[in-house]
Amino acid sequence: MKKNSGNSCSPKKAEKQEAFHVIHKLPSGDSPYVRAKYFQLVEKDPEAAIVLFWKAINAGDRVDSALKDMAVVMKQQDRAEEAIEAIKSFRDRCSKQAQESLDNVLIDLYKKCGKLDEQIEMLKQKLRMIGQGEAFNGKPTKTARSHGKKFQVTFKQETSRILGNLGWAYMQQTNYTAAEAVYRKAQQIDPDANKACNLCVCLIKQEKYVEARAVLEDVLQGELLGSDDPKSRNRSEELLKELETYKSSTLSSLGSGTEDAFIGGLDQLMNHWNPVRPRRLPIFEEIISYRDQLAC
Known part of the structure; x- marks a missing residue:
């Protein structure tokens, strides 16, 4: 029996190729982007992957994914500065739907490079977008991924997460x-044990020991999300031991100049959070109310 001529492969071979792509989570085809993913995920050759991601971007081949994936690989190769410039240079070729995920990659890159001012500004920008109803590409929730699993994130959860990252950047x-x-x-919106511990550190640094102890008690009593996590519990117990070393039990205040300067900056930020159209979420009404309380 003669073999079939032409470029088509047998059903068994096609099935095997399809299984290979599924196992390695590769897209189908033989374009520059597909080859880049092959070198990234299968060959574990990041330099070759980066070259092919560049080719994909220049060829207009899945530019949204190619730019984001290339930046992630560059970050892993300690080329974060180069990745930042790449996103800034080529994000205008990406779709509107890709901009939010590119912002998230940029924030991680700024953190990697220690560019705290840029990181803080982008986090504030994301908060403004949520306040104006422009986040999540107009949808009520967005799909996130963690440890290979997908889940839905609400505005409330995303706002708390961004505030937590902003607080961490200020701590640095x-x-x-x-x-x-x-x-x-952040704790008023969506409290959890990790942010509570970070808040406790901030209070200790300002010698507000009584307030710090009260925050820790919520964690140790298991009243917060993540309180039963071993890392959070160990950290809270270490912070409690640190608090016990301090003899003073009274609150001390910082110089008024530092506090006033921050409140002025917070007022300016809140002005940016005022939406240009009536789509502000109830949560931002609470933030503005909180701003007024600080100013008192």
Whole structure:
């Protein structure tokens, strides 16, 4: 029996190829982007993957995914600065739907490079977008992925997460007054043990030991999400031991200049959070109310 001529492969071979793509989570085809994913995920050759991602971008081949994936691989190769420039240069070729995920990659890259001012500004920008109803590409929730599993994230959860990241960035700048205010708002929206511990650190740094102890008690009593997590519990117990070393049990205040400067900056940020159209979420009414309380 003669073999079939032509480029078509046998059903068994096609099935095997399809199984290979599924196992390695590869897209189908033989384009530059597909080859880049092959070198990234199968060959474990990041340099070859980066070259092919560049080719995919220049060829207009799945540019949204190619730019984001290339930036992630560059970050893993300690080429974060180059990845930042690539996103800035080529994000205008990407769709509107891809911009939010590119912002998330940029925030991670700024964090990797220690560019705290840029990281903080982008986090504020994301909060403004949520306040104006422009986040999630107009949808009520967005799909996120963690450890290979997909789940839905609400505006409330996303706002708390971003505030937590903003508080952490302020902590890296040793701006504990700003970090405290941001963490308190995050805890009001969607409290969890990890942010509670970070808030406690901010309070300790400002010698507000009584307040810090009260925050820790919520964690140790298991009243917060994640309180039963071993890492959070161990951290809270370590912070409690640190608190017990302090003899002072009274609150001390920072210089008014530091606090006033932050409140002024927070007022300016809140002005940006005022939406240009009546789509503000109820949560941002609470933030503005909180701003007024700080100013008192």
